[in-house]
Amino acid sequence: MRLLLVTLLLTPVCGMAQTLVLTVSGNPVALNASGCGNNVAGAWTGTNLTAACNAMQIWATASTTCGSAPSTTNSPPDVVVQTVQARDLQNGTTCGTYSFAFNTLPSFTSNACGANVDFTNYLCASVTSRSGTGSCDGTVAQASSLSIRYDNISPPPPLLSVTPLDSKLSVGITATGSSTDISDVQFFNVEFTVNPTDGGTPTWIGVGGNISANSGSLTINNLTNGTVYLVRGYSIDEASNISAPSTPVEGEPVVTYGFYANYVDDGGQDTGGCTAAGGALSGLSVAAVAILALVRRRG
């Protein structure tokens, strides 16, 4: 799991810069309905927080901006997930962890976890420092862009193209749908099977694992020329939702003739390798030594 770091810089108080770093496990956090029972966990660290004059709060919001503190007037209201008392900060506490149930995100007040919706909430943190006058009205740090997404909508299936090669099929895969759908696709999966000529049920074989959406291509090797195969694919989005299978595309590997095949067909007798040279290597060595000896003698 990578960690997403959000650094908050507070205005220096007494000449010391205050920092607050909020991290969350998983970058980005994006879950579908299978994650409704999960917890979102992370950690925070800070420096020079002894000037804090009120509690540090970590909260989730459905708003795209964090604001300076959790809001009860937002709709849905923000949810505070962690509070660190000011006295603990003043006494030198500089780090801690937090954890909260994924299904307590603000947007779940109007959507059941399991509903086919797609929303993003944000995790924020702030702490207020004492100002130069000594009152608790110094700069407030605020975090943003630490996103937590719930997405239970499957992406559209991809569009496949198949190019026949010699004992291989080259598969091109393209995400479909709206621009949001397309940018949301992270991986493709591909399956193939021999086209059942008797109307039987095909046995699909997965190939290539998770294929990056940036790549969008795959070669299926070790196939039989002249056999018709079916190939289909799936799109997988950021929240691991899997699309329905794409419409199967037929492909038939074919024999192709390269330079060496043409050479053999035209009567060429070279079977490759180095042994055909016979004694040429030793001949070359003898000749090279002879040239050197001759040159040195005359020089």
Next chain:
Amino acid sequence: MSRAALLATLSVSLPALAQSDVPRTLPNTTILEFKLGFYQPEVGKAPGMTQDPYVQTFGNSAMLVGGGEVDHSFWRGYGWFGIGFSILYGEKYAKATLSDGSPSAEATGLMVLPIQVMAVYRYDVLASRYHIPFVPYVEAGLVCEPWWTRKGGSVEVVNGNSGSGVKWGLGSIFGLALQLDFLDPKYAREAREDSGIYHFYLFGEFDVNWVNNFGGNGLNLSANFWTFGLAFEF
């Protein structure tokens, strides 16, 4: 070079003829060459061949080859005599074909790596004694030429045989180098004093190679071809 250009070059050089130097002992030098050329192996001329598969696959189009050569002299009595080592690399790609001859989606290629060890003679007397900036030269020696084919991203295999190997043969080169010192004698002198580079050359040479395992069967990589390049003598 055209006749007019030749006359112009000689007119620059001829004044020096009147004061041609007394023959002096020249130091042994090393010549470093970088060259490019177009190479088309005579694959179809091997015994038993019914067609030329090179032309059949790639058309009547030579492959671009490029590489370098290092020569070192051992005797400077009358001209420049030494030994040279050169290595070139070339490749040619085209679409592999289907059984009906139409192009497939796969590429096929032929790669060659001619390596030569040669005796070299450069007649640089004109340049060193009479300041005529032309240096004809000849080279002759042995050629070792690894070759390999590719189709669909890997070495092509036919009937269980891998399309790769090494061919041996003889090679010769007939070249003419133009010593560039006359273009800027001051710069040439500075290059000699500061960098130890005695001369710069532009050259063209004609390669005549017999690379067929000394007349044996198999892939014939013999070719007659031109290369051109830039050389430094230091």
